[in-house]
Amino acid sequence: MNNESTLLKVSHLYTSFHTGSQQVKAVEDVSLEVRSRQIVALVGESGSGKSVTAMSILGLVDPPGFIDGGEIWLRGNNLRECSTRQLRKLRGTEMAVISRPHERAESGAFGWKTDHGDDYPAPASHWTGSKAAGHGADAASRP
Ligand SMILES: Nc1ncnc2c1ncn2[C@@H]1O[C@H](COP(=O)(O)OP(=O)(O)O)[C@@H](O)[C@H]1O
Numbered sequence: 754m755n756n757e758s759t760l761l762k763v764s765h766l767y768t769s770f771h772t773g774s775q776q777v778k779a780v781e782d783v784s785l786e787v788r789s790r791q792i793v794a795l796v797g798e799s800g801s802g803k804s805v806t807a808m809s810i811l812g813l814v815d816p817p818g819f820i821d822g823g824e825i826w827l828r829g830n831n832l833r834e835c836s837t838r839q840l841r842k843l844r845g846t847e848m849a850v851i852s853r854p855h856e857r858a859e860s861g862a863f864g865w866k867t868d869h870g871d872d873y874p875a876p877a878s879h880w881t882g883s884k885a886a887g888h889g890a891d892a893a894s895r896p
Pocket residue numbers: 770772777778779797798799800801802803804805806818886
């Protein structure tokens with residue numbers, strides 16, 4: 754982490770599903786940064802990789818899904834190097850998914866605790882390079 758106020762940093766994340774002879778590239782080269790007291794929304798059509806991006810961050814992608822590359826840092830924690838036990842401890846304390854009903858046109862939110870202990874639903878400041886599933890997910894952010 755190169756900035757004190759950076760809570761989450763995802764760099765060049767790749768996640769795919771290996772089913773039989775097929776490989777579905779769900780997330781391709783996704784980078785984003787979440788800073789304290791900022792909110793980000795990942796926006797994209799169905800199947801563009803929003804959920805798999807979130808689940809990759811939380812360490813909840815199970816085989817035949819695999820994170821093929823990239824780095825995920827939550828404060829001082831290199832999430833890709835964390836054990837299952839460490840990730841379990843971080844989920845629900847430092848990061849979480851909150852499911853929303855489909856009729857509200859929001860499939861979910863995930864968020865992090867701020868330095869001040871406040872809960873923010875989905876903070877972020879920066880999002881680049883989404884080619885998730887080739888459909889071009891995008892992000893809208895506000896401070
Ligand atoms: N368990 C899975 N097995 C195979 N492919 C999957 C699986 N989960 C998601 N995918 C694929 O990953 C891509 C991204 O899905 P997803 O992240 O759920 O999209 P979104 O949340 O943006 O609607 C889609 O092409 C989807 O079919």
